[in-house]
Amino acid sequence: DADVTQTPRNRITKTGKRIMLECSQTKGHDRMYWYRQDPGLGLRLIYYSFDVKDINKGEISDGYSVSRQAQAKFSLSLESAIPNQTALYFCATSDLTGRGTQYFGPGTRLLVL
Amino acid sequence: GQSLEQPSEVTAVEGAIVQINCTYQTSGFYGLSWYQQHDGGAPTFLSYNALDGLEETGRFSSFLSRSDSYGYLLLQELQMKDSASYFCAVNNQGGKLIFGQGTELSVKP
Numbered sequence A: 001d002a003d004v005t006q007t008p009r010n011r012i013t014k015t016g017k018r019i020m021l022e023c024s025q026t027k028g029h030d031r032m033y034w035y036r037q038d039p040g041l042g043l044r045l046i047y048y049s050f051d052v053k054d055i056n057k058g059e060i061s062d063g064y065s066v067s068r069q070a071q072a073k074f075s076l077s078l079e080s081a082i083p084n085q086t087a088l089y090f091c092a093t094s095d096l097t098g099r100g101t102q103y104f105g106p107g108t109r110l111l112v113l
Numbered sequence B: 001g002q003s004l005e006q007p008s009e010v011t012a013v014e015g016a017i018v019q020i021n022c023t024y025q026t027s028g029f030y031g032l033s034w035y036q037q038h039d040g041g042a043p044t045f046l047s048y049n050a051l052d053g054l055e056e057t058g059r060f061s062s063f064l065s066r067s068d069s070y071g072y073l074l075l076q077e078l079q080m081k082d083s084a085s086y087f088c089a090v091n092n093q094g095g096k097l098i099f100g101q102g103t104e105l106s107v108k109p
Helices: none
Strands: A004-007 A010-013 A019-025 A031-037 A043-051 A054-057 A064-070 A073-078 A087-094 A108-112 B003-005 B009-013 B018-025 B031-037 B044-049 B053-057 B060-065 B070-075 B084-093 B096-099 B103-108
Touching (some): A010 A019, A019 A087, A031 A064, A031 A073, A031 B096, A054 A064, A073 A087, B018 B084, B018 B103, B031 B060, B044 B070
Parallel strands (some): A010 A108
Antiparallel strands (some): A004 A019, A019 A073, A031 A043, A043 A054, B003 B018, B018 B070, B031 B084, B053 B060, B060 B070, B084 B103
16 A cells, blocks of 8 residues: 555646645655646645644645644635636655755646646 | 756667766755656666765766755666656755756667
8 A cells, every 4th residue: 555645636626626635655754745736847845834823824824724633634625716726736745854855745636727 | 046957868878878968057055966857757866975075876977066056877887778757856955855857868770
């Protein structure tokens, strides 16, 4: 089984709808991250959490919210989806060593019409 | 501001050696990582440099010069399966990464 899983893998929604993307991990890591990827723009950090009680905004948090339900679960919500949130979304985890090793989930392709 | 610069595309032939450069300007710096991504799949970790010098892992090596805010990824004995996007990323807050925009490597027969 994969260490980091994301659901759904693909989603089409309409402008104004609320949508939640879920991430689960079995690596036992405290740190979790949400990124979005747009063509030619690399990965940009939306939110990150260094433990269950710690939530921090990344560089592009506007329009998004997150919930850290447990050490293993980190959800990303779009309260009112808009077309420019169409992107590939990745969840990632890392351990406490502070090194640059993050483990990514398979991604969620989101299309907002 | 914070920025990382890397070439957008590189092309090389099978069996050759290719170097992908990365320069960075960030408010904090703990180390430089490299990731590989195939066709929109999950990025996978390749290497990490916290100190100046060369790190070697099989066919891949990574170099860092902190004084020059510069690093590179060196891929030797290129194979077709190495065709992918490669991202450098600065670790600027104990595990939080800032990614470059990626370099698309095409390996030709």
